[in-house]
Amino acid sequence: MLKGKLPHFASQTQRDLGEEGLSTWKAILSQHKLTREQQIIDLFHRGLEVLNINENEIPDLKILSDILYEKTGWKAIFVDGYEEGNSFYPMLAQKIYPVGNFIRDKKDLSYTPAPDIVHDLYGHLPFLADKEYADFCHRLGQMSVEFMDREDLFRQFERFFWFTIEFALVKTPNGNRIFGAGIASSVGECEYALSGKPKLLPFDVDVIRKREFYIDDMQDTLFLLENKDQLYKSLDYLYQQVLKDK
Ligand SMILES: [Fe+2]
Incomplete structure (x- = not known):
């Protein structure tokens, strides 16, 4: 039995934008x-290719979701707006990624x-087309929902998500690159990071x-990964440390 609120799921049908x-x-x-x-x-560029995401058309999410499912076991669904932690993380634990069924105002593209x-x-799904990355997100979701009735412990998973999946950089032989989908x-x-x-x-x-993190401005502090394996391997350590705080 999954804890937490059910996601909104309201508009399963793709809205014509x-x-x-x-x-x-x-x-x-x-x-x-x-x-x-x-x-x-x-990872991101491979995902764009696999999912055939390009500038010419807004993709059909059902088609993308089917490709994702075949590659990683994940599905993507439309939701009406921001999913709070108590509905978002249970979705990750079920290998479901919520996609906002709307687009920003043309007046301010950023x-x-x-x-x-x-x-x-465009930001998250290309990463999720990678099996290793997708498995990592799934495990993070599973671990976090165990602590949903303890705000202080659950918050630690939210911070981890924020500073890695959304806003990390990673070292590469060609210099630092963006790893976080929130930046990507x-x-x-991207320019600022x-x-x-x-x-x-x-x-x-x-x-x-x-x-703590803030969501309504550019991020003035970013964490730099040595490589992606460092992140994937850190999950068990995070879980153990959160357990100790219990
Ligand atoms: Fe995000």
């Missing part, structure tokens, strides 16, 4: 196509009041699980 929505989609992806290759880790189709579909889905965040302006801290589970 109209000419304006398509034009917003095209503008963001066309602009980002010029720079993303040099900014984001390979800002969205809640995770929209650009953030969720925003042209502005690699500009030398944010403070980079070495990835450290004990620092991350105790560190």
